[in-house]
Amino acid sequence: MIRLSGIRKSFGRQEVLKGIDLHVGKGEVVAILGPSGSGKTTLLRCINYLEKPGEGEIRIGDQALDARRAGKKDVHALRRRSAMVFQQYNLFSHKTALENVMEGLVVVKKMSKDEARKRGIALLEKVGLGAKLDAYPSRLSGGQQQRVGIARALALEPEVILFDEPTSALDPELVGEVLAVIRRIAKEGITMIIVTHEMGFAQDVANRVVFMDEGVIVEEGPPAQLFGNPKEERTRQFLKRLTPEASYTI
Amino acid sequence: MKLDPSFIWTAFVGLLPAIPTTLILTLVSVTCGFVIGTGTALARMYRIPVLAQIASGYVTFIRGTPMLVHLLLIYFSLPLLIDALSAQFDLGWNSAKVPMIAFAFVSFSITAGAYMSEVVRSGLMAIDRGQMEAALSVGMTVPQAIRRIVFPQAVAAALPNLTNSVIGMLHGSTLAFTVSVVDLNAKAQIVASTNWKYFEAYLAAAIIFWGLTIAIERIAAAIERRISLYSRGGVA
Numbered sequence: 001m002i003r004l005s006g007i008r009k010s011f012g013r014q015e016v017l018k019g020i021d022l023h024v025g026k027g028e029v030v031a032i033l034g035p036s037g038s039g040k041t042t043l044l045r046c047i048n049y050l051e052k053p054g055e056g057e058i059r060i061g062d063q064a065l066d067a068r069r070a071g072k073k074d075v076h077a078l079r080r081r082s083a084m085v086f087q088q089y090n091l092f093s094h095k096t097a098l099e100n101v102m103e104g105l106v107v108v109k110k111m112s113k114d115e116a117r118k119r120g121i122a123l124l125e126k127v128g129l130g131a132k133l134d135a136y137p138s139r140l141s142g143g144q145q146q147r148v149g150i151a152r153a154l155a156l157e158p159e160v161i162l163f164d165e166p167t168s169a170l171d172p173e174l175v176g177e178v179l180a181v182i183r184r185i186a187k188e189g190i191t192m193i194i195v196t197h198e199m200g201f202a203q204d205v206a207n208r209v210v211f212m213d214e215g216v217i218v219e220e221g222p223p224a225q226l227f228g229n230p231k232e233e234r235t236r237q238f239l240k241r242l243t244p245e246a247s248y249t250i
Numbered sequence: 251m252k253l254d255p256s257f258i259w260t261a262f263v264g265l266l267p268a269i270p271t272t273l274i275l276t277l278v279s280v281t282c283g284f285v286i287g288t289g290t291a292l293a294r295m296y297r298i299p300v301l302a303q304i305a306s307g308y309v310t311f312i313r314g315t316p317m318l319v320h321l322l323l324i325y326f327s328l329p330l331l332i333d334a335l336s337a338q339f340d341l342g343w344n345s346a347k348v349p350m351i352a353f354a355f356v357s358f359s360i361t362a363g364a365y366m367s368e369v370v371r372s373g374l375m376a377i378d379r380g381q382m383e384a385a386l387s388v389g390m391t392v393p394q395a396i397r398r399i400v401f402p403q404a405v406a407a408a409l410p411n412l413t414n415s416v417i418g419m420l421h422g423s424t425l426a427f428t429v430s431v432v433d434l435n436a437k438a439q440i441v442a443s444t445n446w447k448y449f450e451a452y453l454a455a456a457i458i459f460w461g462l463t464i465a466i467e468r469i470a471a472a473i474e475r476r477i478s479l480y481s482r483g484g485v486a
């Protein structure tokens with residue numbers, strides 16, 4: 001489980017996160033929605049500590065960290081409990097699909113190469129890329145790269161996988177294959193936080209939807225309630241603007 | 251001026267024994283320079299306190315002064331340093347015992363280090379931030395991320411410029427003759443002066459340098475083809 005308490009983050013004078021509290025239970029899938037610039041990416045990056053919060057506490061499993069007193073060791077320990085799937089995939093470009101998945105296992109988890117290879121192959125097969133083990137990222141489509149990214153995150157068996165708009169850099173016809181993979185792993189009880197604009201997807205994958213705007217959580221609830229009967233005016237406005245564009249969701 | 255074509259060949263053969271000296275000068279300065287340059291570039295890139303400032307000062311000074319000046323500074327200062335150290339700690343060293351080529355090694359490595367640090371730095375800057383972030387997100391430490399992910403890609407990106415550095419050092423190594431090291435160039439002078447056929451001798455030297463340069467370019471191209479396979483959409 002994950003608990004965020006009072007996360008604040010500023011870039012210069014601009015306060016991007018204004019005290020975020022969020023609890024995600026084990027096996028829960030939480031979708032984060034919100035207009036562009038509302039701080040969704042920054043929040044995920046704070047959880048993964050790619051961005052250092054100004055203040056607040058982050059707890060993942062048994063590892064808690066206070067942003068104002070965080071040492072290198074704590075940060076490293078916290079990072080090892082989460083994995084990130086990036087909007088721009090960020091696969092290691094000098095490594096093949098399989099090597100991308102193996103890298104963390106061998107270097108961080110100190111797994112033997114043989115074991116890591118087995119695990120990597122199994123995971124790539126699971127995301128439908130059993131035929132692309134030895135391909136470099138530059139040879140893969142966006143959808144394939146993102147599926148490798150998901151396999152890479154899964155390999156680490158983190159307590160939570162953070163998805164930052166995993167399909168928004170993809171051509172529309174490639175969105176489906178990636179969402180299908182995420183849907184499948186969601187059913188396996190893996191804890192996930194997904195920033196997405198795919199409403200239909202959020203509706204049937206998430207246990208809970210969180211609406212963020214201007215650095216605060218405006219409203220959260222089960223998808224049926226948040227989409228069907230939002231309490232806050234800001235949420236309603238946002239959903240109204242989003243709906244017509246979401247025509248290609250599945 | 252009367253050209254003596256047959257002497258070009260004579261000189262060419264006479265120069266061959268000096269090739270190893272030129273190559274070893276280049277190899278040592280490039281290898282040490284790469285190590286120094288990498289350390290310098292990393293210190294500046296990741297803003298390591300104190301080291302970053304020293305690194306910047308080193309690069310500015312060395313790039314702002316001629317290679318020949320570095321050689322002379324080392325040549326005149328290093329013996330003093332060695333003798334002082336020896337006297338201080340009773341090491342029984344003597345700067346007179348140090349072979350001349352050692353001064354060239356030290357000085358050329360320092361020169362190469364500064365130039366190569368800029369090459370490595372531009373390679374590092376060419377790598378997307380996302381690579382480092384992805385490495386951290388899978389749980390690597392910063393040193394692991396640099397060693398395994400960022401640096402190999404930076405070297406691949408910097409390869410063409412690294413090749414230029416190697417060629418620059420090959421040609422720059424001719425300065426070694428000022429400290430009485432008999433490299434190709436010095437050998438050409440020796441061969442020429444016995445017969446007063448300078449043009450022919452230096453022409454032979456030029457041909458050898460050209461050949462060596464082409465060889466370096468070929469080797470570099472082959473390495474580049476292998477290392478940057480990934481960026482051209484290859485399959486392992």
Ligand SMILES: Nc1ncnc2c1ncn2[C@@H]1O[C@H](COP(=O)(O)OP(=O)(O)O)[C@@H](O)[C@H]1O
Pocket residue numbers: 011016034035036037038039040041042043
């Ligand atoms: N590294 C940064 N430096 C300065 N401002 C940033 C940085 N990252 C994000 N921001 C700003 O923070 C705000 C929130 O950004 P972001 O978290 O990316 O929003 P979202 O993902 O919801 O679109 C934006 O106004 C953005 O310009």
Ligand SMILES: [Mg+2]
Pocket residue numbers: 040041042165
């Ligand atoms: Mg974003």
